[in-house]
Amino acid sequence: MDFRRPLAALLLSLATVSTAWAESPIRIGWLSSLTGALSSAAVAENQGVQFAVEEINQAGGIGGRKIELVTYDTQGDPTKAVNFAQRLAFVDKVHFVIGPVNSGESLATVPIVAKAGIPNIIIGTIDELVDPKRFPRAFRAINTNRQWITSANDYALKTLKKSKIAIIGDTSGYGTSSAKTAAELLEKAGVKPVFSTLVDPNKTDLTDELAKAKAAGADVVMPWSAATGLLARLLNARGDMGWKVSIVGHPALMAPAIRKLLNKPEYWTDAYAAGYVSMTAGADGKLPAATKSLVDRMRPKLGGAEIDFMFWWVALGYDTVHIVEHAVKKAGGTDPAAIQKALETTSDLKGVYADYTWTPQDRNGFPDVGVVMNLADSFKDGTYRAPKAP
Amino acid sequence: MLGVLITGLAIGALYAATALAYNVMYSTSKVLSVTTGHLAMLGGVFGAWFVTELGWHPVPALFASLAVGAFAGWLTDVIAIRRVLARSDEHLWLLSTLALATIVQQGVALWWGTEPKPFPRLLPQDFTAGLADQKYWLPIGTTIVMAAALELFYRRTLYGKLFVAMSEDAFAARARGVETDRLRAISYGIAGALGALAGFAAGQLTFAFFAVGLTLTLNGFIALAVGGLGSNVGALVGGAALGLLNAFSANLIGGEYQNTVSVGLLMIVLLLKPEGLFGSRRVRPV
Amino acid sequence: MSGTSLRPMAGSVAVLVALATLPWWAGDQYQIHLAALIAAWWILVAGLNLVVGFGGQLSIGHVGLLAIGAYAFAILAGRHDWSPWIALAASGGLGGVCGLLLGLPSLRLPGFYFAMATMAFALIVAELVLALGDLTGGGVGLSVPGFPEPFESPAGHYLLMLGIATIITWCAWNVARFPWGRALVAIRDNPVAAESVGVPVFRMKLAVFVASGVTAGLAGALFASLQSYITPDTFVFELGLFFFVCIIIGGRGSIAGPLAGTAILTALPELVAPLAKLGTLFYGLLLLAVVLLVPEGIGRLFQVILERLRPRETASPVLEPDAARLAAAIRRQERP
């Protein structure tokens, strides 16, 4: 029944659009793959974006100007994403573009939005998406893929003190490039993976790959894939084999969807995924105040019960709108050049998901310290716990 | 290596079962339906839905899945075959079954979601059984039983004999008063049930996933073409060969070249023996 | 023909003039982009139409050839700094070569086998694009350069594509109306009869398949430079299905039908949001409806309606052979 949520969201956004009455609203284009494969992140981010827009508009808008959100569902298709980017730039004439969600789509739309001179808040993790020279108005809010991988590598090497690493990527675009980056970064740290392979994301059984990793002497397995099915099968294969080996890798390892796919709940232990400081409960079991506050405010919207998806997506969506708010306030309007200036001199902008800093040379706003390793099986109410120091 | 062998055989069994379903439909209609793999997909998805979401016991869930598969098979005949076979254009059935397959796949994607979902444990067995695990042996066993049952069906039952007669000469069968339309509908129902059974048995291997259908349509077809169109022994051999080739190639050269390797096998067999390993050479029709 | 072809000709010219002036009357750049996208798809579909619509060979994997053209252009013009014009020609040439390599083994196969072979080809291309990451950029993809002035602006790029699409359309129309087109239709509708009059069935199928490879390669290059960035996510199997559906819905054995089909099916989901939600399901439903209700395609439907409207010939004249005229006709064409 997943498709109802984006539909409701779309209707909601239409309603927002029609009730916006301010004379000169600030138009934000929102490219979101609300349906199609890999829609779960986009749907959650959309919750955050919608909520932020509502909050700001209820409080009177930004400097008296209401926000008008123009949402397009790209379905994860880069061709559609390009069409909609063109439409946002030339038909809807938006002041900002947020998205798209998937890296593949972003790679195609970012140059177009840049050419149109429109400020673009990037929420894809692939490194190539930002470039102060080619895309001077593209600012990234999310962490980079490199930040995830570096954290995971550090955790494996320094915290777990393991150095015989097996890398498993999937054959999708994201998986291949991440696995490659992971191997490069490891080699830079002086460690050569003992085993490295790419697996079809729909492959039914990973026992063989794990057996080979084991034979190669691996003492930690690092999967780089966003495919929850594949990761669940990896965990299952490890458990069924009875192999005691740590798994460290992509955030999807701790996706709540994995729980249902596991043969036994305990197969999820000894697995660590890159997560966020903002979404990690401290030793006292408490979330950071900003996160807690947003969770409480949004809970009624999300059905009132426990949150059953990763809350960081929501927080990221929520923050993107606030970055826009910050930029407009600081620039004193929506002039694109002024916005660029405002954002590239932004330092330590407080957000829920992270605190952002951009400079004229660096368009990656997410701080390295924002990433932290989480226990994969610690999911509760949308957030996580950090592993105890060994 | 034993592990590779058994995983290869298990996935090969699923390909072989799909090839058997192709054969059953082909016998009465001379049509290769694009929906064949999707029948197995429906068995997996509905099986998971009945057990996990509706909380049924696996046995009634199995029979309900078979019913869903049989219905889908029958629907294939009613919607995509019956009206089209009446016309002489031989391309139409390919188009109609392709359209139906797309509708089924995308419909399931909208309803069930595009993420793979878990398939329940069918027999009480600990997960640490290793290579003795049911997820390997259920599809292998099911496919062997399925092939044997089909053979008995063709040899011993009236309907089975009628299928054979119709596959040899549909016109002669009709001339002798066989209701070929009804027979074809029945064969499609049976093929649907067989496909669903295979999908159900292999559910723990594939998970309940909407995209399994197209993969099986292609790989089941490769198994069929390698083994020889119309031959059930060929379907088993072709399926096993393809499954093993897939497993060993993934083991030796990695997972990036799965399709390339499978299609390579198909091309080699078609070049050396166009009718497949166990197929019969057909006389050219004028 | 000569008398009746004047009207469609005038119509074509009018449409062409309207399209060529689009940048001056279009509401915005988005419409120009959409028109350019339609032109790119049509360049591929025009060639594929000869294979599917005329020759009756059901290829559902042309997206593989499109990807080859797109990547060839991106690599040659982008990474190796070839002139975009030479890279464009090379993309078309490579598409043709790959069409030859795919067609040689597969075009001898019966219908379903052929369809599966083309589908497998598309999957293999997708697989190789990811596996050969050093060449193709793997999952990250490649950025693609545009064309030099005056084709750099969106309007210029659109006009370039319109020009190429017009030439391709003219070529396809020529093939269709001359003996080649008839022979292809014969291969589709009655291969036995085609052979009986000496049509070299396999060679012709191969020739048009190679031609379709060339147009797919050209379309890939133009599409890639229009997108300005390509990733493997762009060239999904469903796109191959889309091209195929454009032809079947527009009508087999027609040029205008698939052209209209391509334009409508590209623009419709952009304009009607509920259709976009259904995505590929919509194409499936449309395909099924057309195959069951008007298997000759919607284009044929219009043709039949027009024929109905025309005054019926009253009672067929009697079939009365004229021995003298027949003998004269036979003697006249006697071989030397």
Next chain:
Amino acid sequence: MTALVADGVTKRFGGLTALAAVSLDVQPGEVHGLIGPNGSGKTTLLNMLCGYYPVDEGAVRIGEEDLSRASVQRRAAVGIARTFQKPRLLPTQTVLENAMLGGWRDTRTGFLAAALSMPRVRAEQRELRDRAQAVLEGLGLGYALKRRAQLLDHAESRFLEIGRALVLRPRFVLLDEPAGGLTGAEIERLGIVIRTLRDCGIGVLLVEHHTEFVFGICDRVTTLNLGRMIRHGTPHEVRHDPEVIRVYLGS
């Protein structure tokens, strides 16, 4: 004078011998009848002359040229044209276009020349159109040139198929049951057409069940039964042959 010759041809399907060492020749300017009960191998022989079935033993020749291994297309190129038991037309094409298909082998231009509409292509097309139109008018189909073939009645379809065969500029025309389904008056007109072909020097092989028609029009008749030739001769000889009467004509 070069004749189309089947020289002791044998065809087996699996264990079944469909034709056993059958010999037959069709002379230019001759109408040669081929009769026999159902399953006697008439159509098989015709298919072998056209190249649809390979010859297991024996040979097919025109004059000295051995065609036994030649493809269907090659045989069309040396002037063997045929019609089918059930007319095989292109339903969506016009009558004129169907007939023009017969002239395919005179097309000398390649794919590129056609795509670029070179003057030569257009000249060829014009010449072919005129020729096909003349043949159709001679056959009495001049009124239906622009009609789509699927709208033709049965007799018109049969005549159009003969027209297509004639546009191929054949030396030999093989007709597979051309009178099937025609009315008496139509058969008479078919007779006019066949005689005209003969008068123009074309050799006609006529496979037919309508014995009155065959005996009335043929110069020579060959009778097959169970894949063997049982009688060969003038219509008069064949008609009164006791064996032919026993197995086929009846008393």
